Each structure stands twice: as C-alpha cells, then as structure tokens.
Amino acid sequence: MPVRIQHEDFDISAEIAALRDARRDVGAVASFVGIVRDMNEGSSVAGMTLEHYPGMTERAIQAILDEAGTRWAIFDSLVIHRIGALQPQDQIVLVVVTGAHRGDAFAACEFIMDYLKTQAPFWKKERTPQGDRWVEARAADDAAAARWEKP
Amino acid sequence: MTVRLLYFAGLRERLGMSGEELSLPSGVATVAALRTHLSGRDETWHAALSGNSALRVAVNQVMANANTAIKAGDEVAFFPPVTGG
Numbered sequence: 584m585p586v587r588i589q590h591e592d593f594d595i596s597a598e599i600a601a602l603r604d605a606r607r608d609v610g611a612v613a614s615f616v617g618i619v620r621d622m623n624e625g626s627s628v629a630g631m632t633l634e635h636y637p638g639m640t641e642r643a644i645q646a647i648l649d650e651a652g653t654r655w656a657i658f659d660s661l662v663i664h665r666i667g668a669l670q671p672q673d674q675i676v677l678v679v680v681t682g683a684h685r686g687d688a689f690a691a692c693e694f695i696m697d698y699l700k701t702q703a704p705f706w707k708k709e710r711t712p713q714g715d716r717w718v719e720a721r722a723a724d725d726a727a728a729a730r731w732e733k734p
Numbered sequence: 735m736t737v738r739l740l741y742f743a744g745l746r747e748r749l750g751m752s753g754e755e756l757s758l759p760s761g762v763a764t765v766a767a768l769r770t771h772l773s774g775r776d777e778t779w780h781a782a783l784s785g786n787s788a789l790r791v792a793v794n795q796v797m798a799n800a801n802t803a804i805k806a807g808d809e810v811a812f813f814p815p816v817t818g819g
Contacts, residue, residue, distance in 0.1 A: 617819055633818065634743055636811060639795035664818060676819050696819060704792070704811075705818025706743035717744040720788075720815030 585660060586644045588635060590667040593677050602659050602681050609658060613688035615678040615696050621671035623718070626711040631718075633666045633675070636704040640664075647698045651680070655687035660695065664705065694731050701728040735806035737768075742813035745789070748782045758804075765791050766800040768810060788815055 595616060603609050621628055648660045663677040678695050682688040707718040740753040762771045769791075773784040783789065791798045792811045804810060 635818070636740070636742055636792075636795070636813070639792055639811065642795050643797075700819040701816065702797070703818050704742065704813060704816050706814065707817045708743070717814065718817040720817055724819075 585648055585662065586641050587661075587663045588637075588640055588666055589663065590665065592665070592674060593663045595674075595677060595679075598661060598663065598677060598679055602661060602679055606658060608683060609681045610683045611681065611685040611688040613680045613682075613685065613692040615676075615692055616674055617676040617696075619669050619671050619673045619675055623709060626709075626713060628671060629710040629712075630668060630670045631707050631709045632668050633664075634706045634708070635664075635666050640704050643703045644699060647695055647702060650698070651691040651695050654694070655682070655691040656684075657682040657687055657691045660691065662695065662699065664699075664703070666705070697724075697727045697731060700724045737804060737807070738809045739772075740809065740811040742811065744814050745782060745812055749778065763804055764800065765793065765798050765802045765804065765810070768804055769800075783812070789813070790815060 595614060599612055599614065603612065619631060644662050644664070648662065651657065651660055658681045661677070661679040665675055669675060676699070678692050680688045680692045680695070701724055709716055709718055736755055736757045738753065739756055741749050741751060746752050758768070758771065762768055769783050773780045790813050793802050793804060794809050
C-alpha cells in the first residue's frame with residue numbers, strides 16, 4: 584500500500600529497495616524523513632503523542648499522492664506516517680518518490696510533504712516541562728503549501 | 735435525521751467526548767447550521783464551536799466548509815488545524 588499509518592518504526596532502505604525492485608526504469612529516488620526534535624517553540628520536548636482520524640487520514644494522503652501523479656512524471660510514491668507515542672530522534676514520517684529523472688521526483692516529494700503538513704488529519708501533543716500541549720499549526724506550513732497552488 | 739459526529743485532538747479534550755450519534759432537528763442541514771445547533775448546548779460548546787474560525791470540518795471524511803450540506807447518515811468531524819509531518 585502506498586499509504587501506511589502505523590505505530591512501528593520504518594526502514595527507509597527496505598522501503599526504497601522495494602520501490603526500486605518493482606521496475607527497471609527507475610532513474611531517480613527522492614525521499615524525505617521527518618524526525619522528532621527535542622525542542623519546539625522555545626521549550627524542550629520530552630516526547631509527543633500523534634493522533635489521527637482513521638479512514639480520512641489515509642484518504643487525504645492518497646488524494647495528495649494521486650495529485651502528485653497528475654502533476655509530475657513519476658513512477659511510484661509512498662508515505663509512511665507513525666502515530667502514538669514518539670521520542671526525540673524518532674522517525675515520524677517517510678515520503679519516497681521514484682521516477683526516471685530527479686527534477687520531477689524532487690518536486691513531487693516536496694509537494695507531497697507540504698500538502699501532508701496542511702491537509703492530512705494528524706495532531707501532535709508534546710510533553711514539555713510546563714506540561715502537555717497541543718502543537719499549534721504554523722503559518723509557514725500554510726505558506727509552503729500555497730506555493731504549489733495552481734494559478 | 736441522525737448523523738455521526740466526531741471530535742479530535744484539543745477539541746475532543748475540551749468537549750470531553752470523541753464522538754456521538756445525534757438526531758438533528760429539521761432545518762439543520764448544513765455545516766454552519768450544525769455548528770450553531772451544537773453551540774447552543776452550553777458555555778463549553780459555545781466557546782469551542784462558535785466563532786472559532788480556525789476550526790476545521792470534514793463531511794464523510796472530505797474537507798468541508800460552512801455551506802456543505804449534511805444528510806442523514808453522514809459522518810461529520812470537527813477538529814483543529816492539522817499538525818502532522
């Protein structure tokens with residue numbers, strides 16, 4: 584499945600190998616891995632919990648992958664997003680895109696991540712020394728997604 | 735008509751529930767009307783749902799807006815702006 588929501592960690596090498604092995608005309612693989620940081624908004628972060636909307640989250644990400652497939656010449660795309668309890672330095676999200684050439688693979692990978700940040704229903708709750716807090720949406724993420732809007 | 739309502743993240747905590755089946759009075763047939771209906775429950779619901787322009791709504795797992803129609807059996811979800819990735 585090109586969209587996986589899971590508690591378990593993922594192995595980027597194995598995921599890329601699976602996409603490459605699927606066909607012999609892959610000339611480019613672009614990937615992005617998001618990592619939990621130990622700082623956010625001026626506070627240290629001991630860990631976080633990720634909540635999602637089962638059903639809609641998968642549909643929303645699949646719609647983003649479908650859109651990427653119509654905009655760029657790519658072969659396959661994959662998103663793995665973790666949920667549940669995560670610690671600093673844990674991997675949160677993986678995006679992999681394969682294609683014949685780097686330009687479209689890079690662009691599609693960035694587009695998928697920018698749209699995921701603003702469209703896919705996930706919510707982070709951080710543990711900080713001041714207590715637990717829900718992470719606020721960032722205007723910078725909206726701006727990043729807006730770059731891809733069609734004129 | 736009866737609809738299924740879902741609440742997520744900070745909104746779920748504020749309202750003290752993750753979801754409910756609700757029978758709507760006739761006339762409540764859009765997202766905007768549903769929000770107004772729920773806001774009338776008490777102060778907590780009013781504060782959480784009324785005038786909170788950042789609040790997102792999905793109908794049958796697709797992002798919706800104030801004018802989106804609601805019909806019997808729909809799944810309507812309310813949640814804060816998303817923060818994944």
